[in-house]
Amino acid sequence: MSKLSLLLALAVLPFAALAAKLEEPAPIPVPPGVAPAAVLQAIKAGGARREWQLVETAPGQLEATLRIRQHMIKVAISYGPQDIQIHYLDSAVMDYELDDGVAHIHSKYMNWTRNLAYDIRQALLQAPSGG
Helix, strand or coil: CCHHHHHHHHHHHHHHCCEEECCCCCCEECCCCECHHHHHHHHHHHHHHCCCEEEEEECCEEEEEEEECCEEEEEEEEECCCEEEEEEEEEECCCCEEECCEEEEECHHHHHHHHHHHHHHHHHHCCCECC
């Protein structure tokens, strides 16, 4: 391997490590007896904690957008009586690519969506039940 090839490989290596297989957070269980309005409020409270911008798109559906510096991620949040699910929709400056049907993205995506799921889960623990 030439010195130039080695230098180029070493220069690219740190950036390659940032991309990872896109993994969504596990579904968030909704405690029994928590009303749909309380679930929606918990999602909004959880999102607000780290400055996600949420828009209701249909009953049981939201879009959440997070902007950090030049990065942007947008996810779909669906909820029902049993669980809340978070799925990738779009991104900017996150190195998203589809390779043989497998999505890869900057590893921060998984950190940010796990944090969102955690914050929603914590807000659900405070949600009133019984109706």
